[in-house]
Amino acid sequence: MAQQAYVTETDNGGSGPERRESGLRRLTDRLKGLVAGWRGDPRVWRRGIVPAALAVILALVMLLHAQIPNVVGNLGSLTETFLPWLGLFVPVLLVLALVRKSATALIAVLLPAIVWLNLFGGLLVDRTGSGGDLTVATHNVNAENTDPSGTARDVAASGADVVALEELTAGAVPTYEKALASTYRYHTVQGTVGLWSKYPLSGVKPVGIKLGWTRAMRAAVTTPAGQVAVYVAHLPSVRVKVEAGFTARQRDKSANALGEAIAHEQLQKVVLLGDLNGTMNDRALNAVTAQMRSTQGAAGSGFGFSWPASFPMARIDQIMVKGLEPESSWTLPETGSDHLPVAARVKVDTSS
Known part of the structure; x- marks a missing residue:
């Protein structure tokens, strides 16, 4: 008795694009079938x-x-x-x-x-570019950070030319200074904010934002492409309370004062680094956002949420510029803080 040979053809599902196209076709067919079933329904x-x-x-x-x-x-x-x-x-x-x-x-x-x-x-849409001649970073390091040395090393590893740190405590400042000394020759600490730079600093001064202590500062950074006024700020925190709602009156006053200081800046090229405790959509920051551009909005990829670090839900740590061209913007890996560091690369020499 002759035996019949049976050959079974294995369907491997096709290539990736073919599978995606097939899946999309099936979904479309199902939706068409669903809508077709509604046509005779008077309700x-x-x-x-x-x-x-x-x-x-x-x-x-x-x-x-x-x-x-x-x-x-x-x-x-x-x-x-x-x-x-x-x-x-x-x-x-x-x-x-x-x-x-x-x-x-x-x-x-x-x-x-x-x-x-x-x-x-x-x-x-990914709007990041490959140009730029100055890399900046900012990080709210958290006053309760248990590993300031590690946090400092992580931020320095970003390759930033200029780094701003907020929520510095007097006890932790020497640790940050020691950890960053080999990378940044110049630095200044004003109250609870500090600025570390590979380039010379001048015109350093605290900026009053209607608080009883210093949480904002200004310095001129002499980069190879020209001088840039760098502002570092940590605006007051906001709270959500059942009985009072979203309490942000002090933050709003400080934002207005910061915006006024930036508006009177003599240098044409300005960078703002810091924890503003507010997003670019928040009207309370209009005094600042009306005159500056967000690097994340102009040259980032995605929303760039920075807080809380464990599950970022809002972009409250900002890098903003005036008179400079944003080229790229990104968040850095989690450190010992409850915020993510954020960084950006900008073009100081905009003549070309």
């Missing part, structure tokens, strides 16, 4: 009014965030601090629309999606 437009209304409200909150008053608990600033995270509600509302089989809700969800992409879609 498809009447269902899902609640998720549709929530989608419209979400879109309005993101679109008109600047109009939310700060009178009660600084609600406007609180919303602006975590504004990017409101985008997480979009997929939730999308699922609700699909579960409810509501065409009305499905269309309404497009509104917050479009608004969010308009506000933050640019941050999803």
Whole structure:
């Protein structure tokens, strides 16, 4: 009896692009099938009014965030601090629309999606460049840091030419000075903020930001490409309290004072390094943000969240410039602090 030979062909799923295309095709087919099943349903437009209304409200909150008053608990600033995270509600509302089989809700969800992409879609694109002639970094080292030496070495390893440190304690300053001495020839500490530089410093002075002690300073750094005024600042902390909401009155006053000092700066090229305890969306920082550019927004990749270090949710540590061109911006690995260090490379000589 003759034996028949059977050959089984193994399907390996194709190449990566082919598998992705196949997966996208299947998803599209399922959505088409879902929508086709709704066509004969007379209630498809009447269902899902609640998720549709929530989608419209979400879109309005993101679109008109600047109009939310700060009178009660600084609600406007609180919303602006975590504004990017409101985008997480979009997929939730999308699922609700699909579960409810509501065409009305499905269309309404497009509104917050479009608004969010308009506000933050640019941050999803890698805008980093390879140019620049000055690298700067800033880090709130945390007064309770148990490894200041390690933190200093980590920041120095970034290759930054200029480093700003905030929340320095008197007891920890000698440790930072010793750990950074071999990399940075010049440095100054004013109150609880300090500046370390590979290039000469001049015109060093504290900057008053309406506090009883020094938490901001200014220095001129003479780089090979020209002089740059460098400001280091640590604005007061904000608190979220049940009975008072988002308390930030002192931070707001300090931000206004810092903005005024920068506005009167004589040098044309200015860098601001520090923990501003606020995001670029927070209207309370307008005195600063209205006259300076964020390196993360101009030349970063992603949102660059810096706090808290264990699970970053907001970019409150800022590097901002005026009269210089941002080329790249990034966050550094976690140290012994509750903040992540942030760094940027900028172009001082903008003549070419």
